[in-house]
Amino acid sequence: DVPAWLKSLRLHKYAALFSQMTYEEMMALTECQLEAQNVTKGARHKIVISIQKLKERQNLLKSLEGDILEGGNLRVPLQELHQMILTPIKAYSSQNSSPEEHGRDVDSHHPSSLLGSDSQGSDCKDSAAAGMQQHHLPGCEGESGGAPLPEGDLPGQFTRVMGK
Numbered sequence: 001d002v003p004a005w006l007k008s009l010r011l012h013k014y015a016a017l018f019s020q021m022t023y024e025e026m027m028a029l030t031e032c033q034l035e036a037q038n039v040t041k042g043a044r045h046k047i048v049i050s051i052q053k054l055k056e057r058q059n060l061l062k063s064l065e066g067d068i069l070e071g072g073n074l075r076v077p078l079q080e081l082h083q084m085i086l087t088p089i090k091a092y093s094s095q096n097s098s099p100e101e102h103g104r105d106v107d108s109h110h111p112s113s114l115l116g117s118d119s120q121g122s123d124c125k126d127s128a129a130a131g132m133q134q135h136h137l138p139g140c141e142g143e144s145g146g147a148p149l150p151e152g153d154l155p156g157q158f159t160r161v162m163g164k
Helices: 002-008 014-017 023-027 030-036 040-057 057-069 075-085 099-109 123-134 154-164
Strands: none
Touching: 002 014, 023 040, 030 040, 040 057, 057 075, 057 154, 075 154
């Protein structure tokens, strides 16, 4: 939900600019590109910093998972997760599928949503839910959580941390 994210940054007047971009284009934005779109200097700087924070979410989730496993206070990780869920999150799909298969999977399971859908049809959510269920088994509290998730699987990592 890019418009809500921009509103939380008090940059909602640029929502129309972002509506014309793909997620990948948004994540690759530079100050020069924003300047060419007549974005003010202060807003350009804030947007670039905010996008950098979006890029660091995977590492933040790994850190939060470690903190939780060490028995730390849950208040800070829960606050971080709450803030993160308000940011744009692209649904994860493996790099192995062909573009034709990928398009079919996205359209048939969850129409153009970014983690906000309640649909249980997507492979990502099924695997994430299965990963979360395994952590409810006795004796799993201290383990790091099974197989490592692929780089870029932000929804899976988020779900894993929530499961802890």
